[in-house]
Amino acid sequence: MDAISVILPDDSQLSVEEGATVEDVAYEIGAGLGRDTVAGVIDGDLVDARTPVHDGARIEIVTDGSDEYIDVLRHSGAHVFAQALLRLYPNAKLAIGPWTDDGFYYDIYGVDLDESALDQIETEAQDIIDEDIPIERLSYPRAEAFELYQDNPFKRDILETEAAGEDPVSFYQQGEFEDLCKGPHVDSTGEIGAFKLLSISSAYWRGEEENESLTRVYGTAFESEDELDAFLTRREKAKERDHRKIGREMDLFSIPDHSPGCPHYHPNGMKIRRALEDYIRNKNDELGYEEVWTPELNKAKLWKPTGHYDTFTAEGEMFNWEQDDTEYGLKPMNCANHASIYANEQHSYRDLPIRFSEFGTVYRNEQSGELSGLLRVRGLTQDDGHAFVRPDQIRDEIAETLRSIEDIYGNFDLEVLYKLETKGENAIGSDEIWSDATDALRDALESDDLAYDVEAGEAAFYGPKIGINAKDALGREWTIGTVQLDFNIPERLDLTYIGEDNEEHRPVMIHRALLGSFERFMGVIIEHFNGTFPLWLAPEQVRILPVSDDNIEYAQAVAAELGEFRVTVEDRSWTVGKKIQTAHDDRVPYMLIVGDTEEEAGTISVRDRKEREQNDVEIGAFRAHLQQERDQKRIEPDFLGSTSD
Numbered sequence: 001m002d003a004i005s006v007i008l009p010d011d012s013q014l015s016v017e018e019g020a021t022v023e024d025v026a027y028e029i030g031a032g033l034g035r036d037t038v039a040g041v042i043d044g045d046l047v048d049a050r051t052p053v054h055d056g057a058r059i060e061i062v063t064d065g066s067d068e069y070i071d072v073l074r075h076s077g078a079h080v081f082a083q084a085l086l087r088l089y090p091n092a093k094l095a096i097g098p099w100t101d102d103g104f105y106y107d108i109y110g111v112d113l114d115e116s117a118l119d120q121i122e123t124e125a126q127d128i129i130d131e132d133i134p135i136e137r138l139s140y141p142r143a144e145a146f147e148l149y150q151d152n153p154f155k156r157d158i159l160e161t162e163a164a165g166e167d168p169v170s171f172y173q174q175g176e177f178e179d180l181c182k183g184p185h186v187d188s189t190g191e192i193g194a195f196k197l198l199s200i201s202s203a204y205w206r207g208e209e210e211n212e213s214l215t216r217v218y219g220t221a222f223e224s225e226d227e228l229d230a231f232l233t234r235r236e237k238a239k240e241r242d243h244r245k246i247g248r249e250m251d252l253f254s255i256p257d258h259s260p261g262c263p264h265y266h267p268n269g270m271k272i273r274r275a276l277e278d279y280i281r282n283k284n285d286e287l288g289y290e291e292v293w294t295p296e297l298n299k300a301k302l303w304k305p306t307g308h309y310d311t312f313t314a315e316g317e318m319f320n321w322e323q324d325d326t327e328y329g330l331k332p333m334n335c336a337n338h339a340s341i342y343a344n345e346q347h348s349y350r351d352l353p354i355r356f357s358e359f360g361t362v363y364r365n366e367q368s369g370e371l372s373g374l375l376r377v378r379g380l381t382q383d384d385g386h387a388f389v390r391p392d393q394i395r396d397e398i399a400e401t402l403r404s405i406e407d408i409y410g411n412f413d414l415e416v417l418y419k420l421e422t423k424g425e426n427a428i429g430s431d432e433i434w435s436d437a438t439d440a441l442r443d444a445l446e447s448d449d450l451a452y453d454v455e456a457g458e459a460a461f462y463g464p465k466i467g468i469n470a471k472d473a474l475g476r477e478w479t480i481g482t483v484q485l486d487f488n489i490p491e492r493l494d495l496t497y498i499g500e501d502n503e504e505h506r507p508v509m510i511h512r513a514l515l516g517s518f519e520r521f522m523g524v525i526i527e528h529f530n531g532t533f534p535l536w537l538a539p540e541q542v543r544i545l546p547v548s549d550d551n552i553e554y555a556q557a558v559a560a561e562l563g564e565f566r567v568t569v570e571d572r573s574w575t576v577g578k579k580i581q582t583a584h585d586d587r588v589p590y591m592l593i594v595g596d597t598e599e600e601a602g603t604i605s606v607r608d609r610k611e612r613e614q615n616d617v618e619i620g621a622f623r624a625h626l627q628q629e630r631d632q633k634r635i636e637p638d639f640l641g642s643t644s645d
Contacts, residue, residue: 077221103220132190261378462488
């Protein structure tokens with residue numbers, strides 16, 4: 001047989017026979033690795049160990065010590081749930097059951113479930129795990145697969161779409177249960193060390209509202225009970241920090257029925273957003289970006305040359321319509337508009353880099369079932385930026401951007417995680433350009449000793465990318481910002497600059513979003529801080545609490561002296577104790593208590609939300625303290641007088 005070559009994680013190449021599987025590759029590396037192989041990753045996709053590899057494929061071997069093993073385990077957990085369900089509800093129809101970041105879900109039809117039913121199913125699932133049933137891969141001819149699912153329209157739909165053209169078709173069997181599935185799975189149900197069903201929700205088949213309504217059951221699986229217990233503890237903490245709950249408590253935002261997926265910022269929420277905008281605007285100024293504005297409504301032809309129109313319309317993510325024989329759309333991204341501004345005049349090599357920034361609102365037609373507060377929306381505003389650079393400027397431009405990102409995320413006490421996403425199968429441009437660009441991104445990361453993971457084959461078609469994830473107070477990772485290199489738009493829109501040789505050259509376009517979108521970032525920091533924002537972000541920074549109505553006028557005078565801050569006066573005729581408790585519940589950073597003693601002395605008594613107190617404080621001294629805390633963007637400030645820096 002002919003030999004093919006595969007690429008291993010260390011970029012070395014291994015020659016194997018054509019038709020070799022992931023498992024064969026593992027045995028070629030070493031017999032021990034072959035025996036330990038559970039699954040594989042081919043060009044970024046998690047696959048069964050018996051999946052054939054192709055020439056030039058990037059291969060990773062998955063064992064029970066790999067990060068991907070938990071995904072395999074949870075996929076098997078979904079099958080355990082489905083087997084338990086059918087034992088108790090044999091008339092239920094199964095739809096899909098993928099793994100997720102936190103566990104798995106399975107969509108089902110034809111059965112009503114409640115919490116008590118979940119308890120029964122979970123007990124049955126545990127019995128299946130205890131039975132340690134082998135999990136085996138089977139293959140059926142397409143015709144036989146259709147016959148097996150003659151009463152299940154969902155599986156038949158999968159056979160006609162995702163599995164179209166496959167013959168035979170992949171199934172997995174454990175005992176009496178078998179399911180149409182590409183895998184991968186663990187060797188037996190007994191490998192699941194801990195199993196838990198979590199919740200029930202509704203979903204639509206294919207995420208489209210006109211389709212059948214399904215019941216979605218969420219669950220999770222781990223290798224051990226200790227890991228499950230730790231997960232459930234984190235989950236309870238996450239519920240307490242849910243940004244939708246805190247958003248209601250603090251009156252930050254709402255998403256009414258008349259604007260699905262499009263948040264309304266209330267005055268309190270807008271104060272946070274304005275603070276973020278001002279902060280990023282200053283960062284853009286430091287980086288040399290010039291702010292622009294581009295309209296949300298454009299003719300659809302704007303996005304057709306770049307390939308974005310085909311991508312967004314194929315995935316149903318674009319809002320577009322016909323009017324006066326012309327197709328229009330709401331912009332799904334800002335980059336084509338910024339390229340249009342660049343193309344408005346001729347540029348010299350001396351002009352570059354040219355940098356445009358915009359707080360640009362874009363729209364994505366996300367499915368209703370996928371919307372989630374501020375974290376998954378249809379209308380979002382990106383802190384977008386595009387730099388048009390010469391190839392020799394790429395490394396320095398990226399490095400400067402990364403240094404700014406490190407500084408920004410530090411001011412939110414978020415740990416930054418970098419992902420270097422490299423060339424995939426659908427890439428455009430020469431290997432040489434991709435190699436040079438990827439090296440430039442890698443050099444920029446390494447020049448400042450920034451740790452990063454390589455996500456092989458995960459780049460967009462137009463260029464390699466540094467994905468920016470943030471780890472929050474609960475250890476959760478959020479995908480937020482991005483830095484991308486783009487050869488596609490300059491080529492397809494014929495963007496040029498005049499070089500030193502007096503000839504036309506192509507600029508490279510760098511896309512970067514520091515926070516990502518304000519919506520998602522606000523959702524993340526609401527949960528990260530649990531609503532207890534640092535002073536510079538807090539929608540209400542100081543609340544003045546007059547001891548009695550007689551002290552309201554003095555309280556208002558104090559508020560006037562602190563006018564550069566967000567200050568309110570609590571003028572309701574409550575006891576001081578109730579005023580303090582309410583301010584504490586409202587997460588206000590500072591409370592100023594003013595009674596007859598303070599009014600006579602012209603001072604204030606200061607209390608912070610950590611219940612630290614100091615009396616007889618000069619108003620000017622407190623104002624200076626606030627200025628320092630705000631300007632330094634302190635996360636956990638020292639209380640009055642405890643530091644002098």
